[in-house]
Amino acid sequence: MSDKDLRIRIKEVAVEHFNNNGYHGTTIRNIAKDVNCSLPMIYYYFNNKKELFDEIIKKDYFDLLKRQAAHLKIDNIIDFYTRFIYELNSLSSYDKRVYRLGIKVYLSFDGDDELMEIMDKWEKTIITRHYQIIKPHLKDMDNDIVIVRTLIHLLETLIVSIIVKSRFLSEEEIREEISTVLRGCE
């Protein structure tokens, strides 16, 4: 019917609906209407509503996180985190929606227990990974653990600002806030 693969278009519309109306507020009929296909076509490509939701989180969301974490090189630590956050601004609108939906599940505002458990596991790897990134760049302070924890907390809010609240953050204001926490470090 269209040039774009129907399966992909279904997911694009689905992630928008799940974001705007939540899992229970999203109906297969409304997705089909916006995709401009008949209702059973959703069931042709996805077994049921839940598997459609799960594929977006389990596949697309975690793929996005891995992609995002992989492609950055570390030289200056402030530059590193500034770019890490700043580049969220220029994610595709599909990726932003997937990210937003993932955060929603992460905060257990949507999804089920199984998905939340997966999120918890990932969160733990994030913390240790960031710790290994930051630690060598800190002068041996006695409170380095606190600085790392504070930075991670700041990063979380910046991510929420861009992804969840759809705000644009300039490279400068990101750098300023990260520098405030890392003040005194290399």
Next chain:
Amino acid sequence: MSDKDLRIRIKEVAVEHFNNNGYHGTTIRNIAKDVNCSLPMIYYYFNNKKELFDEIIKKDYFDLLKRQAAHLKIDNIIDFYTRFIYELNSLSSYDKRVYRLGIKVYLSFDGDDELMEIMDKWEKTIITRHYQIIKPHLKDMDNDIVIVRTLIHLLETLIVSIIVKSRFLSEEEIREEISTVLRGCE
């Protein structure tokens, strides 16, 4: 039927269901079942599902925010914010659920446009109020605006940790992180 006012018990159960399952995932029947009353009793005390949801946000949530903001005295600025966050730990479970639901609406993960607009207005008063609290305690630094913004961002994440993720944060770790951002200030 019970010693506690039925209307209050309905709201207690409702806020739990709205939190766990979202607005659309919550059903009047399930609320009635957990309250142990018949279904139409919900409609005896509340006009409809939406007004039940709205009362929790418009009344209980904003009452909670005002209560929380009003009762603290400012002496030392780090003490002030440490207590401000730490006392979230000891909110009643009902207040915590109301707070969580409010954050859900604030992040536009639930609720409707009208409620989000109310949230946006409140957010703006929060920022200027915090600015006035902090500013006199800052030595005249050229980057005081950045520090205030960074602190507010940190506070947001701490609130989310306690209220949304249901984590307990000790007074010490709260103070450490706030001090990290306010490092160098009185």
Next chain:
DNA sequence: TTATAATATTAACGAACGTTAAATAAAGGA
């Protein structure tokens, strides 16, 4: 060209939803 597989649609199923009408029970003042 024709058989087979992939893609799509129409129509309908039972279940669950929000909501309400009508009737009953309990409470409180006259």
Next chain:
DNA sequence: TCCTTTATTTAACGTTCGTTAATATTATAA
């Protein structure tokens, strides 16, 4: 006591939901 108000229930309404059966169309390969 009786009457009026408040509190509560049973039963049902119309609608929408997720899902599927049955059928049609289109593409593909022999």
